[in-house]
Amino acid sequence: MALYEIAGESLKPVAQKTFTELGLLERANIQRAVRTHIAAITPGVKTMVLAEEFGDWVGANRRIDLLCLDEKAQLVVVELKREDAAHMELQALRYAAMISTMRFDQAVEAHRKYLLSIGSTVDAEQAIREFLEQEEGPVALSETVRIVLAASDFPQELTTTVLWLNKQGLDLRCVQMRPHEIDGRVLVDIQQVIPLPAAEQYQVAVREKTMEQAAAARAQERDMTRYDLSIGDATLTNLPKRRLIYEIVAEAIRRGVSVNSIADAVPWRGKIFISADGDLNEQEFEVALGGEMPRYYTADNDLFQIGGRTYAFAKQWGAQTLDAISNIINLIPNADTISYPPTTAVADEVTRSGYVIRQRENGAIEVEHQGSPVQPAMPILRHLAQELNVSLLNGNGNELNTRQLGAQVIGAIRAL
Structure with missing residues (x-):
């Protein structure tokens, strides 16, 4: 033209x-x-x-x-x-x-x-x-x-x-x-x-x-399975695989497993930790490394301070995540207290005071506030129990665990 x-x-x-x-x-x-x-x-x-x-x-x-x-x-x-x-x-x-x-x-x-x-x-x-x-x-x-x-x-x-x-x-x-x-x-x-x-x-x-x-x-x-992680009496529910491996690594470090041993357990993954000198918070850590590190967990509560250094763990994991988790658990002393069954379907769900309380078919309890999970759930469950006049103790005078108290709170809300 x-x-x-x-x-x-x-x-x-x-x-x-x-x-x-x-x-x-x-x-x-x-x-x-x-x-x-x-x-x-x-x-x-x-x-x-x-x-x-x-x-x-x-x-x-x-x-x-x-x-x-x-x-x-x-x-x-x-x-x-x-x-x-x-x-x-x-x-x-x-x-x-x-x-x-x-x-x-x-x-x-x-x-x-x-x-x-x-x-x-x-x-x-x-x-x-x-x-x-x-x-x-x-x-x-x-x-x-x-x-x-x-x-x-x-x-x-x-x-x-x-x-x-x-x-x-x-x-x-x-x-x-x-x-x-x-x-x-x-x-x-x-x-x-x-x-x-x-x-x-x-x-x-x-x-x-x-x-x-x-x-x-x-x-x-694609495998979009989520998991309920139990470590002793504590439970973290509905975790995606990348958060599941983070929590297991955090437990391994708490039990004395070194970051080098954890990295060696997953040689195919490459650089799973980044670190800087000093016991640093999120802002200090990012400054030390020259900027934000979106592929690593760098929030204050997610950083690891070990031996005068601060470490952040990788967020990005692929098809071999469960293999990596298995290898890391093998390093943890008394690992029989750790389990991570797949999250099951929702059996019941209620809302109270801006909180969503959800019970899975396997009995696991989840609490959400404004779309974000509340972990651990027990403090909120205790607070709601007091609002609803729900006892924190069972018939033998022992304190209810998360699943038991969650079920009682859901029942009380349903009754209202």
Whole structure:
């Protein structure tokens, strides 16, 4: 489509140029301009640049112009051509196949190298997590790889191929970049030509529905089991696995197990503790380490002060969490007092004075306040028992434990 300038009561065509005529190079000019404003060729899809000239694979000497990531954790292959776009879709498909198995840690490493190359000191993993709005936990990149082809023009055989591939379920987009020179300035008219904007919403909706179904299936396969941890008479209920392992590590340290022994018990995990000199609080600890450490438990009550040093334990754990827990428990003296059965379904739940008191089918009692668990639960249960005139003692004059008192409090609230 031609570009016109309004001149009085007429339209004056602005002659289209080529990047070659304007002396603009593919990598040094076009690619670097696009990488700083990737949204120009990815309209409607939040996208970040992971790497430039990416080629970290064995047996190939070609490189992806720009390797990107979109908001749905899908890798995006961006190929740019200054003029001739022939066969670029075939090249991009090869690249997409090569990176389709990329793991999150590999993406972090690729982004780290890219940031280093442009002189940035930003933490690569944190930048990706902030972009994906997933500050904690494991990140799984989508198996779907998107492709964006950007050039000044596309031959018919390429557009026919792209349309057919999109019909097969792939996501390829063709973005036309046509330069114009006006008063010594270079203006680039950027238009997405495949899929056409008028049809894109429908096509994307169909594709997103398929992706959501696949994502839902993957979510059902993930182990989201929670656990009730009992240590002697104390019980912590409904713990996710990463909190479960923290509490078990805390108990191991209380019973004299060294941090080195704990780290040695899970050699596959890597750095599970970070530390600094002194008995530090959260703020002092973060200052000592140069900033916040979102992947570690650094709250005041979660830090460990041992032998003149302060330690924080890792938050991020994957599929081998239960194996790690088993290995750590083997280090703990008198570990037979520790158990962590899976949390069972809710048998009863009541609310009193802003607190939610919940009893699981296995008898475990949970207390929540404003959506956050209250641990230990016993002080609140005692307070509620006094409000409800519920005795803290059983028929033999012995104090009720958490499960017994919780059941009595729930019963009294039900009676009201």
